[in-house]
Amino acid sequence: MSNLAKLEFLALDITGKNYLSWVLDTEIHLNAKSLGDTIKEGNETSIQDIAKAMIFLRHHIHEDLKSEYLTTKDPLDLWNNLKERYDHQKTVILPRVRFEWTNLRLQDFKSISEYNSAMFRITSQLILCGENITDKEMLEKTFSTFHASNIILQQQYRERGFTNIVN
16 A cells, blocks of 8 residues: 655665665654654653654655564664664765765866755765865865866955855
């Protein structure tokens, strides 16, 4: 039977490829529903809130994962099991994203908006993997990848002392 209720965000894929964004979305939604404590160690949550959190979590995971964790009744146990299973995604994604960051060049894009989109996608993935990218680093990345014919423009931007990226 298909899911009749509308999902607030994409369900966790069986491969775990969307695990990092799923974790973030899940934490935000559980906190919005005042259920965030149900996935924290040592919580003193009511039975009703535990049930609500389990319904929410099971609703946002792949059907095969539901079957695999069918007997799990505590959201914290399910959360920890999924973390143990998929948290390695950070170590898989991080080298690829670092490579993309290293090779990101303004001149490889047709427009500034395409470059900005790629840069924000890469920095978001880096942040999800625990890397901290500052606005200053993003600006320096952009300035340092200007085409050689724009070196004067690059120097002028640096001299102006811009401190943040506007998306």
